Amino acid sequence: MHHATAKPLVELRExxxxxxxxxxxxxxxxxxxxAGEFVTLLGPSxxxxxxxxxxxxxxxxxxxxxxxxxxxxxxxVSTAFVFQEATLMPWASVFDNVYLPLRLQGFAQRxxxxxxxxxxxxxxxxxxxxxFPSQLSGGMRMRASIARALINDPKILLMDEPFAALDxxxxxxxxxxxxxWHQERAVATLFVTHNIAEAVFLSQRVLVMQARPGKIMxxxxxxxxxxxxxxxxxxxxFLNYCRELSVALERAMLTETSAR
Amino acid sequence: MKRLTDVMLPIATxxxxxxxxxxxxxxxxxxxxxxxxxSVILHxxxxxxxxxxxxxxxxxxxxxxxxxxxCSGGILIASVFSLSPALERAFFPIAVVLQVTPIVAVAPLIxxxxxxxxxxxxxxxxxxxxxxxxxxxxTGLRMTDRNLMDxxxxxxxxxxxxxxxxxxPSALPYFLAGLxxxxxxxxxxxxxxxxxxxxxxxxxxxxxRILEASFRTETPKMFAALALLVLTGVLIFMLFTALSRVLxxxxxxxxQLTDTGRTL
Amino acid sequence: xxxxxxxSLMLMATLAGISHAQQAVTFATNWKAQAAxxxxxxxxxxxxxxKYGLEVTIRQGGPQVNNRPxxxxxxxxxxxxxxxxHSFDNVKNGIPVTVVAAMFQKDxxxxxxxxxxxxxxxxxxxxxxxxxxxxxxxxxxxxxxxxAHGFKDExxxxxxxxxxxxxxxxxxxxxxYSVAEPIYIEEQGKFKPVVHLLADxxxxxxxxxxxxxxxxxxxxxxxxxRFVDASIIGWVNFMYGDRTAANARMLxxxxxITVAEIEASVELMKQQGIVDSGDASVDGIGAMKPARIAxxxxxxxxxxxxxxxxxxxxxxxxxxxxxxxxxxxLKKTLTNVQAMSKN
Numbered sequence: 001m002h003h004a005t006a007k008p009l010v011e012l013r014e015x016x017x018x019x020x021x022x023x024x025x026x027x028x029x030x031x032x033x034x035a036g037e038f039v040t041l042l043g044p045s046x047x048x049x050x051x052x053x054x055x056x057x058x059x060x061x062x063x064x065x066x067x068x069x070x071x072x073x074x075x076x077v078s079t080a081f082v083f084q085e086a087t088l089m090p091w092a093s094v095f096d097n098v099y100l101p102l103r104l105q106g107f108a109q110r111x112x113x114x115x116x117x118x119x120x121x122x123x124x125x126x127x128x129x130x131x132f133p134s135q136l137s138g139g140m141r142m143r144a145s146i147a148r149a150l151i152n153d154p155k156i157l158l159m160d161e162p163f164a165a166l167d168x169x170x171x172x173x174x175x176x177x178x179x180x181w182h183q184e185r186a187v188a189t190l191f192v193t194h195n196i197a198e199a200v201f202l203s204q205r206v207l208v209m210q211a212r213p214g215k216i217m218x219x220x221x222x223x224x225x226x227x228x229x230x231x232x233x234x235x236x237x238f239l240n241y242c243r244e245l246s247v248a249l250e251r252a253m254l255t256e257t258s259a260r
Numbered sequence: 261m262k263r264l265t266d267v268m269l270p271i272a273t274x275x276x277x278x279x280x281x282x283x284x285x286x287x288x289x290x291x292x293x294x295x296x297x298x299s300v301i302l303h304x305x306x307x308x309x310x311x312x313x314x315x316x317x318x319x320x321x322x323x324x325x326x327x328x329x330x331c332s333g334g335i336l337i338a339s340v341f342s343l344s345p346a347l348e349r350a351f352f353p354i355a356v357v358l359q360v361t362p363i364v365a366v367a368p369l370i371x372x373x374x375x376x377x378x379x380x381x382x383x384x385x386x387x388x389x390x391x392x393x394x395x396x397x398x399t400g401l402r403m404t405d406r407n408l409m410d411x412x413x414x415x416x417x418x419x420x421x422x423x424x425x426x427x428x429p430s431a432l433p434y435f436l437a438g439l440x441x442x443x444x445x446x447x448x449x450x451x452x453x454x455x456x457x458x459x460x461x462x463x464x465x466x467x468x469r470i471l472e473a474s475f476r477t478e479t480p481k482m483f484a485a486l487a488l489l490v491l492t493g494v495l496i497f498m499l500f501t502a503l504s505r506v507l508x509x510x511x512x513x514x515x516q517l518t519d520t521g522r523t524l
Numbered sequence: 525x526x527x528x529x530x531x532s533l534m535l536m537a538t539l540a541g542i543s544h545a546q547q548a549v550t551f552a553t554n555w556k557a558q559a560a561x562x563x564x565x566x567x568x569x570x571x572x573x574x575k576y577g578l579e580v581t582i583r584q585g586g587p588q589v590n591n592r593p594x595x596x597x598x599x600x601x602x603x604x605x606x607x608x609x610h611s612f613d614n615v616k617n618g619i620p621v622t623v624v625a626a627m628f629q630k631d632x633x634x635x636x637x638x639x640x641x642x643x644x645x646x647x648x649x650x651x652x653x654x655x656x657x658x659x660x661x662x663x664x665x666x667x668x669x670x671x672a673h674g675f676k677d678e679x680x681x682x683x684x685x686x687x688x689x690x691x692x693x694x695x696x697x698x699x700x701y702s703v704a705e706p707i708y709i710e711e712q713g714k715f716k717p718v719v720h721l722l723a724d725x726x727x728x729x730x731x732x733x734x735x736x737x738x739x740x741x742x743x744x745x746x747x748x749x750r751f752v753d754a755s756i757i758g759w760v761n762f763m764y765g766d767r768t769a770a771n772a773r774m775l776x777x778x779x780x781i782t783v784a785e786i787e788a789s790v791e792l793m794k795q796q797g798i799v800d801s802g803d804a805s806v807d808g809i810g811a812m813k814p815a816r817i818a819x820x821x822x823x824x825x826x827x828x829x830x831x832x833x834x835x836x837x838x839x840x841x842x843x844x845x846x847x848x849x850x851x852x853x854l855k856k857t858l859t860n861v862q863a864m865s866k867n
Binding site for chain 3: 457472
Binding site for chain 2: 092
């Protein structure tokens with residue numbers, strides 16, 4: 001549950017994005033995320049979910065409307081980003097990859113060695129500190145990427161379909177782990193996916209988007225408390241949530257075809 | 261075991277080739293001033309070793325000196341280009357001009373403008389070796405992963421941090437590819453320049469020995485000097501191949517070994 | 525119509541028969557056509573070679589061209605070389621060629637300097653800061669200059685047959701033929717250079733030598749004799765007779781040269797006694813004395829270019845084709861005609 005009285009960590013007010021090519025990717029997106037919340041953007045491919053993420057990260061700016069996010073202030077960096085590919089530096093060891101954000105902030109290696117190892121331990125990679133990305137499996141690389149994201153205790157974690165390239169089994173395991181890390185650190189998370197089951201399992205709120213131009217056309221609150229057991233996945237409530245999202249998604253895709 | 265066969269196979273081929281050459285020359289009674297047999301060449305190599313060795317050392321110095329200058333120049337200018345697209349657009353055509361300039365035509369001119377013969381030879385070898393390193397490094401610096409660039413932006417990395425920690429390592433495989441090419445070219449440039457423009461006294465390399473032997477009709481000596489040149493080329497290639505493997509093996513596709521031990 | 529055809533065919537056959545009586549000979553020189561090769565071009569242009577039953581093709585040399593390997597490789601029949609050092613090298617390395625005539629009694633190889641720079645004395649040349657020497661000289665007579673006259677490698681700069689560096693640097697010296705380069709230097713640099721002939725300082729080699737394969741000398745001496753004799757006659761006519769046809773021929777082979785330059789060069793050749801002095805004025809152009817060859821070799825051994833036993837001097841040259849006063853009478857006739865026409 002979140003408390004409506006605290007100021008939201010992230011706020012978009014009627015943010016629109018038109019690309020240089022003329023395409024209107026997003027129109028009047030309004031959303032807010034409170035500290036510690038887990039919010040998912042769900043939608044078909046090309047609906048602009050990644051663009052929203054990039055705007056919150058400060059990597060893109062809106063053509064109209066406003067975006068307020070920690071990344072856009074001059075405070076020290078408290079935003080983390082996890083890409084769909086693990087995006088590790090292939091020439092560096094796992095340790096060096098996780099150390100990178102601290103290094104860029106100016107910390108010497110010996111100062112933060114224990115922190116890095118702690119982060120590796122929390123994602124279960126402490127034995128692979130000196131391995132190189134090419135020696136790890138896809139799931140392990142994603143863990144390293146998450147360890148890197150969490151190393152400097154971010155206030156908000158942005159994740160762009162991070163588990164899409166993994167097999168179902170690994171994905172579910174990582175879903176469990178992600179919730180654990182989310183709870184341990186109380187980090188707000190904006191998660192992008194087109195997988196309904198994943199959205200329901202992970203989030204407190206799911207925003208369904210339609211494409212071209214991107215718009216939020218449905219919001220769903222999931223009241224299941226944390227921590228969420230694997231048994232949640234097979235419960236009736238879970239199924240109902242999934243159905244509701246499924247219907248919403250279908251409508252989203254219909255409006256898209258009719259708009260052509 | 262496999263490593264051993266890797267090494268033995270080319271050596272065996274060379275030995276067989278040399279034997280065929282030796283017997284062919286003897287059987288056809290070819291005079292040594294036309295095509296000397298390997299035994300005659302070896303004899304000449306040993307007999308002339310002092311002067312050949314000194315010349316070899318000089319050629320090596322020019323080759324690696326020019327290569328070092330080409331690397332520093334190439335890396336420096338490529339970095340500048342990567343930080344300023346405007347400068348790149350302005351000066352890249354000049355680099356291309358350097359690439360297509362025929363050294364054979366330009367070497368005598370450079371010798372007129374530059375007083376020291378050694379400096380002139382260095383310049384000629386540099387001209388030939390410079391472009392592949394520049395071009396490959398520029399490409400490599402540009403080939404940085406998009407997402408990693410975003411990541412560095414997110415963490416507010418300074419341009420210097422970005423260059424040092426992201427662009428430079430990304431560019432390394434490309435740079436090394438350019439280096440492999442430039443190594444051989446630098447040798448060719450050094451030899452060609454000396455052959456076309458000439459050199460004198462103590463500042464002479466293998467090219468001068470080849471010319472001298474040719475003018476004095478000492479064909480076995482000419483072949484001996486040529487053999488040293490060829491050996492140098494091979495050694496340079498092997499050196500940079502090994503360097504590439506050492507630096508890249510743990511992460512780059514080009515140097516990865518598959519389960520069967522063959523490179524991809 | 526048919527008869528005409530048969531007549532043409534018969535004519536062609538006869539002509540073909542006649543041209544077979546002319547022996548095809550290729551003669552390679554060591555530079556592009558210039559006055560220092562004039563006698564050979566004369567013999568081609570005025571039909572002297574043809575009179576001796578030879579169809580001679582002259583194959584030019586040049587700055588990047590080295591015709592010497594062609595002789596032992598049997599691609600040419602006769603070769604022109606610039607000095608005896610090449611012959612010594614040949615014998616030392618077992619190459620079966622030998623000298624059959626020496627058209628120049630003096631080697632025109634010289635060092636040139638700017639006037640009024642203190643190089644009026646030969647001994648001053650070794651202190652020049654820059655000596656422009658080409659590769660051919662660098663590996664032969666320059667070595668002799670170092671040992672016999674104290675020249676230093678530090679001064680040596682590669683000479684690529686471009687007058688620019690010499691003209692623009694007053695303290696520099698450069699190599700050249702005493703009968704050629706001074707003319708070009710005067711044209712381009714507008715000054716008369718100081719010329720020091722190496723021959724005047726101990727470089728006593730013969731020059732513009734004709735070389736042939738030893739097998740040709742052994743198996744076909746008649747061919748060699750005809751070629752040598754015709755070449756000698758060619759030189760006499762070139763030096764003392766009407767050389768317009770020869771000049772035209774040289775211009776055709778080397779368009780960069782002019783008739784004025786050729787004429788000036790001939791004058792210098794006469795003044796300096798390059799072709800026709802000493803033994804040649806008595807025994808005819810092409811004359812050779814074994815004693816002189818041996819003496820030159822001894823000097824080169826002293827200069828460290830060779831070890832005494834490197835070269836079997838008997839193989840270097842053969843005098844069987846020269847010293848026969850060929851052309852001496854002809855020269856007398858031509859010079860008398862000139863003297864008479866002057867009166």
